[in-house]
Amino acid sequence: MSAVLLPILPPLIAALAVLILRRGSAALALAGATLSLAGGVRLLAGALDGQAETLLLPGLPDMPLRLVAGPMTALLSVAVATVGTFVLVYAIGYMKRESGQARFYAVMSLFLAAMQALVLAGDWVLLLAAWELIGLCSYLLIGFWFQRPEAANAASRAFLYTRSADLGLYVAIFILIGSSGTSEIAASLEAGGSASTAAGLLLLLAAMGKSAQVPLQDWLMRAMAGPTPVSALLHSATLVAAGAILLIRSATLLSPEALFAIGLVGGVTTVAAGVIALAERDLKRLLAASTASQYGLMLIAVGAGVPMAALLHFLAHAAIKSTLFLAAGDFQHAREGTAFDQLKGVGRARPWAFAGFALAALALAGIPPLSGFFSKDVVIAAALSGQGAAWLGPLALAGTLLTGAYMARALRVLWQGSGDSRPVEGTGWMRAGIWGLAIPAAGLGLAFGPLETILDLPAPETAGTVAIVLGLVAALVGLALGWLVPVQRLLGPAHQWAESGLEVAGGLTAWIGRPAMAIARGCDRLEDHLYAAALGIGRAALTIARGGERLEQRLYLAVLGVGRANLAVGRWVRGGDERGIDGLIFALVSGVRDLGARARTLQSGLIHHSLAISAVATAVLLAILFSASLSV
Numbered sequence: 001m002s003a004v005l006l007p008i009l010p011p012l013i014a015a016l017a018v019l020i021l022r023r024g025s026a027a028l029a030l031a032g033a034t035l036s037l038a039g040g041v042r043l044l045a046g047a048l049d050g051q052a053e054t055l056l057l058p059g060l061p062d063m064p065l066r067l068v069a070g071p072m073t074a075l076l077s078v079a080v081a082t083v084g085t086f087v088l089v090y091a092i093g094y095m096k097r098e099s100g101q102a103r104f105y106a107v108m109s110l111f112l113a114a115m116q117a118l119v120l121a122g123d124w125v126l127l128l129a130a131w132e133l134i135g136l137c138s139y140l141l142i143g144f145w146f147q148r149p150e151a152a153n154a155a156s157r158a159f160l161y162t163r164s165a166d167l168g169l170y171v172a173i174f175i176l177i178g179s180s181g182t183s184e185i186a187a188s189l190e191a192g193g194s195a196s197t198a199a200g201l202l203l204l205l206a207a208m209g210k211s212a213q214v215p216l217q218d219w220l221m222r223a224m225a226g227p228t229p230v231s232a233l234l235h236s237a238t239l240v241a242a243g244a245i246l247l248i249r250s251a252t253l254l255s256p257e258a259l260f261a262i263g264l265v266g267g268v269t270t271v272a273a274g275v276i277a278l279a280e281r282d283l284k285r286l287l288a289a290s291t292a293s294q295y296g297l298m299l300i301a302v303g304a305g306v307p308m309a310a311l312l313h314f315l316a317h318a319a320i321k322s323t324l325f326l327a328a329g330d331f332q333h334a335r336e337g338t339a340f341d342q343l344k345g346v347g348r349a350r351p352w353a354f355a356g357f358a359l360a361a362l363a364l365a366g367i368p369p370l371s372g373f374f375s376k377d378v379v380i381a382a383a384l385s386g387q388g389a390a391w392l393g394p395l396a397l398a399g400t401l402l403t404g405a406y407m408a409r410a411l412r413v414l415w416q417g418s419g420d421s422r423p424v425e426g427t428g429w430m431r432a433g434i435w436g437l438a439i440p441a442a443g444l445g446l447a448f449g450p451l452e453t454i455l456d457l458p459a460p461e462t463a464g465t466v467a468i469v470l471g472l473v474a475a476l477v478g479l480a481l482g483w484l485v486p487v488q489r490l491l492g493p494a495h496q497w498a499e500s501g502l503e504v505a506g507g508l509t510a511w512i513g514r515p516a517m518a519i520a521r522g523c524d525r526l527e528d529h530l531y532a533a534a535l536g537i538g539r540a541a542l543t544i545a546r547g548g549e550r551l552e553q554r555l556y557l558a559v560l561g562v563g564r565a566n567l568a569v570g571r572w573v574r575g576g577d578e579r580g581i582d583g584l585i586f587a588l589v590s591g592v593r594d595l596g597a598r599a600r601t602l603q604s605g606l607i608h609h610s611l612a613i614s615a616v617a618t619a620v621l622l623a624i625l626f627s628a629s630l631s632v
Contacts, residue, residue, distance in 0.1 A: 165209020263303020
């Protein structure tokens with residue numbers, strides 16, 4: 001078996017085993033994720049030694065399915081498996097009281113397998129299949145508590161938003177395969193000219209849906225209706241990350257026009273989502289808005305022409321954001337909710353969870369020597385020195401300042417207030433999951449230098465100490481503002497607007513969602529009418545057919561009766577013919593022949609016979625004449 005299958009098969013087998021056995025779900029899922037992590041590490045070690053793994057599988061004609069484990073894809077595989085493993089460790093404690101655990105762990109395992117297939121895909125067909133599969137898994141997981149209307153609505157909204165944007169990926173793949181003649185990703189990215197620009201903009205559309213970029217960010221906050229381990233996995237290494245990963249892997253394709261569009265979308269998103277996060281009153285929704293903002297920073301780095309910076313920030317963000325969500329889930333169990341009014345002071349009662357949350361929050365803000373400091377440094381350096389620096393540099397710094405502000409606000413809410421808490425079951429598992437990810441969130445920056453060498457990607461042109469100083473000042477100012485200044489004063493008149501998610505005249509829901517739903521309802525009614533009409537026509541045709549069948553049966557019976565009567569007449573005629581006419585004729589013939597035979601006996605040739613006959617005949621004749629005379 002090829003080593004490139006090692007990260008994919010264990011979670012896939014675990015998902016099937018959970019569905020079949022319906023017991024030991026958590027252990028099976030955790031075993032699958034752990035083996036997937038071991039497989040990813042095996043691939044990364046091989047890639048670092050120059051042993052890139054490639055596996056060809058049967059696919060479409062002349063388009064085989066392809067798995068590739070180079071340095072970048074192997075590193076992404078390790079990141080996905082690491083986050084997935086510790087999220088499942090945490091889930092053992094978090095889901096302890098929940099029913100439907102087999103369904104939960106089966107879909108989580110399938111989600112991991114699909115994401116591994118996506119990051120290791122070497123051709124567009126396999127990538128597209130994995131892309132669809134993670135969309136399905138996210139729908140099932142966000143709607144895990146489907147009995148709750150808000151969960152069902154959130155799952156539907158996430159599915160519709162991301163599916164609408166997925167159209168861009170489909171068209172982009174058609175363009176790339178059509179222009180290059182191959183479905184191999186690496187070969188198709190060499191397309192240039194207008195195909196490069198068109199495909200790049202379409203890939204951006206797909207990434208905007210998955211990574212919740214403006215104006216498609218709304219679904220991400222509503223997706224918080226699902227279990228917290230789901231949120232941690234979605235936001236850090238799987239669904240939401242897929243959009244940024246797509247653009248990072250396609251960076252060599254992108255034309256200057258596409259790069260500018262990507263950077264601008266990312267810049268606007270990092271500021272807009274940062275403002276939304278600052279105004280949020282719910283911890284999980286704040287973290288969701290923060291996710292959109294941080295992926296905006298990654299798009300800035302891609303737009304600046306430095307995908308390496310985006311990749312490093314993705315790695316740091318995966319560990320940081322999963323830690324933040326897992327700690328938020330601990331607080332959620334302690335206070336039965338994640339609204340700020342419920343969470344005031346909960347950090348005092350849950351010190352281990354709060355310590356992990358605070359460490360990750362400072363890392364996300366960009367405080368040295370935590371991982372976020374190094375990753376934001378390269379992003380800001382790229383934004384200040386790359387393409388479109390006049391636009392992207394200020395937007396990246398504004399996003400960094402806002403990150404510090406909303407994380408400081410969250411820390412203040414969690415620390416200031418009553419330290420009361422209810423007992424929480426499964427604390428040990430939850431704590432292990434939090435700290436399993438908090439440690440890389442703190443120390444991953446130390447590995448960035450070797451990673452830059454190993455990945456052999458263009459590094460940002462250094463902006464010297466300017467980027468470091470500007471980034472650090474923005475982070476510290478943001479933290480100070482968020483801790484010291486109430487959010488109402490910080491945002492001023494824009495506060496209410498920010499609380500509504502920066503909606504304009506009802507937002508995307510009013511502009512697109514409701515008209516689309518109205519069209520869908522109209523189509524549904526039209527379909528009902530067409531169905532009823534088709535059903536009526538069918539029933540009428542069936543009635544006519546049944547009448548025709550009855551008529552046919554009657555005609556058949558009539559024809560059969562006439563035939564039988566004709567047959568009887570024929571038999572009677574035949575009998576009459578054989579026993580009547582033919583008998584009469586045969587009797588007449590026989591009589592004539594008998595008469596002739598008798599007559600021949602009279603013609604013996606003897607004179608005395610003739611005289612005797614003549615005498616007899618004369619006597620008979622005279623007797624007749626005499627009798628006649630007497631009667632007269």
